[in-house]
Amino acid sequence: MSPEVITTPVVETAKIPDRAQSRAQAARRRKVVVAAARILLLVAVLGLWEALSRAKVIDPFNFSMPSDIWDQIYTWLTHGTALGSLGEQIWYTLYEALLGWIIGVAAGVLFGIALGRITFLADLLGPYIKVLNSIPRIVLAPIFLIWFGLGPASKVASAVVLVFFPVFFNAFQGSREVDRNLVANARILGASDRQVTLQVVIPSATSWIFTSLHVSFGFALIGAIVGEYIGATKGIGLLVAQSQGTLNSAGVYAAMVILAVVALVAEGLLTFAERRIFRWKATNSGH
Amino acid sequence: MSADTSPAIELRGASKTFRTPSGGLHTAVRDLDLTIGRGEFVAVVGPTGCGKSTTLTLVSGLEEPTEGEVLVAGKPVAGVGDKVGFVFQQDATFPWRTVLSNVMAGLRFRGVPKAEAKEKARDWLARVGLAGFEDRYPHQLSGGQRKRVALAATFVNDPEILLMDEPFSALDVQTRALMSDELLDLWEGTGASVVFVTHDLEESIALADKVVVMTAGPATVKQVFDIHLPRPRKVESVRLEPQFIEIYREIWESLGEEVRITRERGAAHVA
Numbered sequence A: 001m002s003p004e005v006i007t008t009p010v011v012e013t014a015k016i017p018d019r020a021q022s023r024a025q026a027a028r029r030r031k032v033v034v035a036a037a038r039i040l041l042l043v044a045v046l047g048l049w050e051a052l053s054r055a056k057v058i059d060p061f062n063f064s065m066p067s068d069i070w071d072q073i074y075t076w077l078t079h080g081t082a083l084g085s086l087g088e089q090i091w092y093t094l095y096e097a098l099l100g101w102i103i104g105v106a107a108g109v110l111f112g113i114a115l116g117r118i119t120f121l122a123d124l125l126g127p128y129i130k131v132l133n134s135i136p137r138i139v140l141a142p143i144f145l146i147w148f149g150l151g152p153a154s155k156v157a158s159a160v161v162l163v164f165f166p167v168f169f170n171a172f173q174g175s176r177e178v179d180r181n182l183v184a185n186a187r188i189l190g191a192s193d194r195q196v197t198l199q200v201v202i203p204s205a206t207s208w209i210f211t212s213l214h215v216s217f218g219f220a221l222i223g224a225i226v227g228e229y230i231g232a233t234k235g236i237g238l239l240v241a242q243s244q245g246t247l248n249s250a251g252v253y254a255a256m257v258i259l260a261v262v263a264l265v266a267e268g269l270l271t272f273a274e275r276r277i278f279r280w281k282a283t284n285s286g287h
Numbered sequence B: 001m002s003a004d005t006s007p008a009i010e011l012r013g014a015s016k017t018f019r020t021p022s023g024g025l026h027t028a029v030r031d032l033d034l035t036i037g038r039g040e041f042v043a044v045v046g047p048t049g050c051g052k053s054t055t056l057t058l059v060s061g062l063e064e065p066t067e068g069e070v071l072v073a074g075k076p077v078a079g080v081g082d083k084v085g086f087v088f089q090q091d092a093t094f095p096w097r098t099v100l101s102n103v104m105a106g107l108r109f110r111g112v113p114k115a116e117a118k119e120k121a122r123d124w125l126a127r128v129g130l131a132g133f134e135d136r137y138p139h140q141l142s143g144g145q146r147k148r149v150a151l152a153a154t155f156v157n158d159p160e161i162l163l164m165d166e167p168f169s170a171l172d173v174q175t176r177a178l179m180s181d182e183l184l185d186l187w188e189g190t191g192a193s194v195v196f197v198t199h200d201l202e203e204s205i206a207l208a209d210k211v212v213v214m215t216a217g218p219a220t221v222k223q224v225f226d227i228h229l230p231r232p233r234k235v236e237s238v239r240l241e242p243q244f245i246e247i248y249r250e251i252w253e254s255l256g257e258e259v260r261i262t263r264e265r266g267a268a269h270v271a
Helices: A003-007 A010-054 A066-079 A086-117 A119-134 A137-148 A152-176 A180-188 A193-230 A236-245 A249-277 B052-060 B099-109 B114-127 B143-155 B173-188 B201-207 B242-270
Strands: B009-019 B025-036 B041-045 B067-072 B084-087 B161-165 B193-198 B210-214 B221-226
Touching (some): A066 A249, A086 A152, A086 A249, A180 A193, B041 B052, B052 B067, B193 B201, B201 B242, B221 B242
Parallel strands (some): B041 B193, B084 B161, B161 B193
8 A cells, every 4th residue: 555565675575475475375285284184084984984884893784884874865865765855854854943943042032131131020030940941851842742743833842942041041141241331321322221222232142142043053953853753744853763763774874964964054054144243343354 | 590500510418328249338429519610621530449430420310329419400410311421431332333323322312313313423523533434343443543432422412511431541641642632622612511530630630620639438529629721722731831730739739648548548458
């Protein structure tokens, strides 16, 4: 930008880019090495598994092997599963998890902020929420199955109870830990209680809430899968249950791989959304 | 009629007692009598931690006095009024709002239409020298620039009373002098009454019409000094004048004693 840069002596301009270049090169080389080592590690683990299984050092019937798992996924992809097409199973599980997640997050944020702002509510409900949180909530899944039947509703319900608590606690904490200066400043500037909640408490609690969103989507998937596993008509969890029932270990692994891909894609989407929302934060601005 | 002739701020025997987390009682200010005239610039100095800031929160309506009365424009303070502006010691800009949106915040909270608020905010941003920074976020600014945003966000609401709680204490010395000059420039156009809390005696003399010395905590007014230095002032040059040095010596005699008491108490706590 400044004229000095253009008129700097040749000796220096020759030197500086040189150094910068070699540094950039070193950084690039390091990236390649790390990526190559990662792939190598994966290949080694899968190769070892395959070899041990083929040599019958480990029982291929119980432990299966990567090639069988791939064959299973391929068969599901091309010929569909016993329950219908693979896409339909994924879509069912995703739909249940997503719906449960959205309901759980909405309820968690709403309750968390309400209790964070209204001390009476926090005092009233605090102990009950603690008790409910201490129940291992996954045992509710069979009850939901009895209440809501084999359809998606029972899975959505188990996803909701798993998602609600982490989101609730983070939203509650987030609205409690709002910088008191910001609240005082907003009140001086003329904000009503409602405006303080909507324009100061909620924005400053969002980073707390987002931390819980990452974890809780995983919980939503667990809720949906376990619900399906216990009893369903469609979904990846049912696929796991059926594979287990027919002693098809490759099928169980294949379902796991599919789930991992689904979870990773969801995580990626969430990170992307977070970057967009937190443009105002120093760490994400790219400076 | 009486409201027009009444002083801007009046504290009558105001006391404030807080309950500490350990269950004890802590008296921050006691028996505070102080009158601040309209358009007057008053600096409040005292030892650190003596309760100067509490005085401001009482006037602002953020806190109520435990005893006594606080009057603004002749009326008892009940809650946060719309005539008061407050510049805090710490950063109080909203980090998720852009610079322009921060300056607009007060007007929008008070229901001013968006277009009008934007226009006024732009005007004040230009006055504090941040015209090109509208779309930045606070974390992209320096500490001095963030203080300018805070000043613009306060002045844009046209406050009759301006409360400042060690506003420049976090800035480096040069930026601080610059900001003090700018504050004087901005203030001279408004006719607002200012209460400026600081522990820096030089700063208080350079800025104010009146310097109020507080006692070691619980704070109460010890002595009030009138400063007759001519305006407009430039803080860097005014502090070199012989009259300034003379006033400084006079006030320090009063303030130094309270500082010593505070220090001895601190030492006793440590021991």
